[in-house]
Amino acid sequence: MSSHHIVRDDQEPALIIANGASCNPELLGQLLEWSPLVIVLDAAMERVMKLDIKVDVLLGDFDRNFDANYYKEKQYPIEIVHTPDQNKTDLEKAFDYLHKRNIPAVNVVWATGRRTDHTITNLTNIVRYREKLKIVILDDYSKVFLLPKKFEKWYTANTPISLIPIGHVTGIQSENLFYPLQNDSLTIGYRTGSSNHVIKDGIVLVQHEQGDLLMMECTD
Known part of the structure; x- marks a missing residue:
């Protein structure tokens, strides 16, 4: 080391x-x-x-x-x-x-x-x-970080991604995720964005209006 x-x-x-x-x-x-x-x-x-x-x-x-x-x-x-x-x-x-x-x-x-x-x-x-x-x-x-209101990053296809709300998060929009979010809300304990993944090589876009949303880039 x-x-x-x-x-x-x-x-x-x-x-x-x-x-x-x-x-x-x-x-x-x-x-x-x-x-x-x-x-x-x-x-x-x-x-x-x-x-x-x-x-x-x-x-x-x-x-x-x-x-x-x-x-x-x-x-x-x-x-x-x-x-x-x-x-x-x-x-x-x-x-x-x-x-x-x-x-x-x-x-x-x-x-x-x-x-x-x-x-x-x-x-x-x-x-x-x-x-x-x-x-x-x-x-x-895992690599875990807090998302800004608008997040864009290039990923390879099939990269596992989870979107985990801290509390209640509203107005979530996504692009290039297999399970799309279109003006959706996530609430910890009720509905989260766990175990999603990237569709194709390219930019992933995640936006949200209110609340705190964690990005988890995961590997198995």
Whole structure:
């Protein structure tokens, strides 16, 4: 595993390593290679260090016999950010940290799997940062991000795509999806746009009028 980063430009997406299920080492290595800043949540730090990854920022509430000097020695230089606020998850605190540093985008790994409550919280809480950060959550099977009101992207035919509403989403229009949406509404728990796919190579268009809509680019 690469322990350093090539890019040192705050306009490149940062990388947050949370404490869910590990992803494929190849995916993690690709993200590390292009990340100017690597943030690790405190509960994952020991797992990350075993992979010989150089960490730039260690962040969390440090409520488990935390020894700052140990990490300062093992990961020098490292910034240690104590965030004791119990009203937010450590992942949200990492998002706040990036926003304060004016870093516009972040990739997140190890944020899904293991505890289901953490997975659901991590995926849904990104809507709170719509105006602050471009957030992409990745694992071995999915790439998840919040859609703007109008979204266009080129995809290959048969790419699996799911459109998952956070709450209630109205006025949804799509082009080049096998199950078309024409001024439709989706509501979590009642009707979602799960397991759709791209018809042909080309642009997929998704528009919606109101609400928060997650795009999930999936692989089996």
